[in-house]
Amino acid sequence: MQVRFLLATPTFTCSKYRKRISAILHGPAPSLPACTMFLTDPGAVEALMARHAWHETPCGVPTSWEACLQHALRHMLDSATPMFIVWGEGETFFYNDAYVPILGRRHPEALGRAFREVWPDAYPVVAPAVAQAMSGHAAGFVDVPFTLTRNGAEEQAWFSFTYSPLRRLDGSVRGFACVVTETTDMHAWKRSDAALQDARLRLEAALEAAQVGIWNWNIGENRVYADANLARLFGISERDADGGPIEAFLAAIHPDDAVGVSTHIERALVTGEPFSDSYRVRRGDGGYRHVEARGKVRFGADGQPEWLPGIALDVSAQKEAEAELLRSERALMESEARFRVIANAMPQAVWSTRADGFHDYYNDQWYAFTGMPPGSTDGDGWNAIFHPDDQPAAWEKWRHSLASGEPYEIEYRLRHHTGQYRWVLGRALPVRGENGEIVRWMGTC
Template sequence: MLTAGLISWLNESRRTAQRQAEANLKLLHESQVRFGRLTESNEEALRQRETELRLITDTLPVLISFVDSEQRYRFNNLAYEEWFGHPAAEVYGKTLWEVLGESAYKVLRPYVEQVLAGEQVTFESQIPYKDGGTRYINAIYVPQFNQQGTVEGYAALITDISEQQAALRERKRAEAALRESEARFRQMADTAPVLVWMSATDTFCNYFNKPWLDFTGRTLEQEMGNGWTEGVHPDDFRRCLDTYTNAFHARQKFTMEYRLRRFDGEYRWVFDTGVPRFAPTGEFLGYIGSCVDIHDRNLAEKALRDSEERYRILTEVSPQAIWMGNSDGGITYCNQYWLDFTGLTMQQTTGYGWICAIHPDDRVGVARHWHRVFKTSMEAVANATNYEVEIRFRRVSDGSYRWHIVRGLPFRDAAGQIIKWVGIASDIHDRKVAEAALQQLNEMLEQRIQERTVQLEAANKELESFSYSVSHDLRAPLRHIGGFIELLQKRHSSTSLDQTSQRYLKIISETAKQAGILIDELLTFSRMGRTEMRYINLNMEELVQEVKRDLIAETPGRIIRWHIKSLSEVQGDPSMLRLVLRNLIGNAVKYTQTRNPAEITVGSIDNENEVVFFVQDNGVGFNMQYVHKLFGVFQRLHSDPQFEGTGVGLANVQRIIHRHNGRVWAEAVVDSGATFYFSLPKLLRKEGE
């Protein structure tokens, strides 16, 4: 209302000023005409009329100027001196741009050109004068014509409306501030996590925020007035309405809980708070209120009550002792199990009375442990520790002491202070007896294992020594057999022996050679278990290239396509790992001799903790059903005489890789090639670590 009145007053003042200015300008024009006519009569009348004109114009509260066609000042009334602070006579005959300055003239020039063209001009503008001042003016330019009808100048009636403009700007700022305040309120209300409502002095609601409308799923028009009551649960309606009405008439704050229907039809409990609104003058304006959805809280409280009841029932029927203590460590509650087990009453148990049920030998230790944990937990939350101790409690039924494990957990408030302890005591007597028996059995087994380990190590050493001795002792007879066969073949020419005898000698010679190879392999296998390992950084690509050169020299005429990938460096024994590569790549060469060309690939896979190397071929492969036999001593999956072997090479591979703390395995498909893998750890643990 205040804003509307201010606007009306400003508009009326402006219209009044406009009418007065036009009337003054008309009077001025008539006086000028009379002045012009009198000029032709006599000079005395001219001076009299000039004085009359100045008296008239000097009494007007506006600036009046006459400007000729050359834009030179010919007259200014007394208001000029009040505006600019110097006499009007000083600017007589000067041009507009000389008096006003270039900035002001630039603004006025279009209007001056228009009035000199014979048009009356009315405008409002902000003028920056050369003296540094700035005014917001309302101006009327009226052209002046001579007897020939030519424009000889113009009269300017200028009103300073700066104050009116300031008032208008202030009003606009007030309106903008009001709109901004209303926008902030609406934004706050619409983004608040509560349901907001407002009512007028007639008890009817006239505002609901967006969360309210979203919650109810209704429009603002539907909720206005008393429409919102349609969403109140019928059982809560009368109580809700009475609470609101009584508080409204008493102009008092109120709170109430009721069920409000949500957009999906569910009635949910809300907590409503209403506060009366008063103007600065004390006038009652109505109510503003907010509702909070407490449905889930109510459900949680009910669930908590139900949980507490279930907890009480469970503690009373529990087959374990359940206890609670205060912040000082004194017992405040024990369930029925404790009372039945110890024969103590609740009164005898509370505080520190429960200690009398502890075995005399355990009391001192238990008390010290309890006070140590309690003190640590009280000092800081970061040092909080649960209480756990094993205690013997006396059973009242037979007077025996039975082992229990007692556990306690501290509960703290928001400030981190312990407010209570909750714990449980479980009977572990039978377990303790079983553990003691098991401990005794473990000690016996440990002793037996140590004894058997010593025996096994001795047996292994004897076996290795035996294998080494036998291998060496067998070499001499085999050399004799080979030598005498060679002498026998030289003594008897091919014509003196029949074909059967020659075949027998050939078989004996080849068998002796095969036995010699087998003995060499057996010696190598035996040495692998006794040879001391030396660990160095190895370039696996160089080892592979060395093995490849040796195998190419042993297989002249074969077409083999080699695919050697980039291989990671590892740590290991160079001679042993060279033997691994020799066996695996040699097998790939051997079992691809029926392929033309043969394809052999050697590569590696870099995993997080290990490097996996593989040798892949396109040879005859093997049946995965027998893969478990692959790395056993003297185990061969190919009996074809075309593929020679002793069955010791892969056993050596496995033994070497295991000594490097790695793994070895293989994959294959019959007649479609095989792939052998072995892994070496990145951070190699030396043998025995």
């Protein structure tokens, strides 16, 4: 390719050239063809520049352009990196082929227009950087999002921009050049990394809240890599948590459980079956916490066990709750047993209902008096052995007590096991819980 520039005027000492030199330096630019500075086989944008009506722009025709602008344009047009140049007080806008996708529909009308007209929406944002560059100081932006058309479709991309002043030989600034670097891949990596970090933090928070620790044992090198939760759970130092031997972890297990844990690990290494065990580990205060552990051996290409990753869950609270529930159940059973002994020792018939009035307990005297099979009078079956003339009143009185919480008391005839009806006095009182609500009714007859 042939490059033709408008060359800077050399210095001649011969007097016959002095007038010519003066005319060149101080007079109007020579009248040369408009395409003097452009290549004979230009790129797409350069071809547009060669045909552009520059005489209608503040820059004037290319033959009048200053050498610093010509050199900057040549560098821009030859670059495979997206670039643009803003020149002069009119902020005339130049750009290269690589910048076209960023312009999108603004191309080709953007060529030769004022920078602020090309990017009217963005100009208020970039104006301070423009002013900084025009004052002789570099400026720029990092990771700016753009929607551009690429490969026939619109896509989101990110770019960084660097504004660098363009100076004359005397140091004065006439414009600035912008180098555009696409950061889409880096931005995507940052977003992926940020998402990964966020997921990791959320996982750590969830594991910590659930008191779950994670480990991975390199079997061949005998190095265990544990997270902070597992280190706290086992009381392991940071050093041992980052590649310490398995023995450091086994040492924290209760002596009565250690042999069983080792046996289960060996079985998993030999058979490949999942490792699963429950055991106690020593706390810092000398006590023990309950742990449930799960893991799965990973084998190498040679069939030998290489890794044993797994988790350990602190189930101390669950174990304590189970123990407390067992104690409560035992206490309740003992209480019920005492109650039954006392109730069966009483000469009267004793009965009890739920809060809703459902009869679910009668003592031995009830069944001895009525001759009814155990359980046959549960629910509302009791009403069937009341005298038919007394049933409506008994029901009305019982419903009133259930609704109001008032004590229940009524005389009625109850069928004896001999088939005869005998007068009895039925009484019941509500049993209230700590919040004052009725939890049961206890009655006699």
